[in-house]
Amino acid sequence: MSNDINGKVSAVYSDELKARAGLQSVLDNSGLSRTVTKLVAPHDNDFDKKLEKNDKQVGTFMLKAHLSFALFGVILGLFGAGILAFYGPAYTQASPVMTAIALSVLGFFFGLMLAGLVSLRPDQDGVVNQTREATQEGKWVVVVSTPSHEKTQQVNDILSETAESVTSSL
Incomplete structure (x- = not known):
């Protein structure tokens, strides 16, 4: 049984321009594709679908x-x-x-x-909670699904340079 459910990183930004710049920085410096990145707008009630796209x-x-x-x-x-x-x-x-x-x-x-x-992946509670709180406070969140622990750390480092706060799962 292999776990195809990968790590996640979420970064909180105060405005859309900074969030889009952080997202672009991840795309430019990590080698990840746009399909594994999501931008969550303030007060987005469907943020959970952006955190986990494949419920099945x-x-x-x-x-x-x-x-x-x-x-x-x-x-x-x-x-x-x-x-x-x-x-x-x-x-x-x-x-x-x-x-x-x-x-x-x-x-x-x-x-x-x-x-x-x-x-249940309790390691992802921090990512989910941070995203929920940030969207309720009217902030933008960049969410990145990563394929490995090394990529999670790399994305965390990239987003830490510009975000207000960054949380990642294992």
């Missing part, structure tokens, strides 16, 4: 993550139950089926919780 891709990733992590949790629980059935305390050796059920259920739920953490 996110949904597919979340489904794959939950299925695979839950399955891995069940397998790990069954493996642990097998070890306990042979080498564990007397009560796990006396009831290996109940031990397997208990540990596989725990593994299932632990896998689901871990998948939720991975797929």
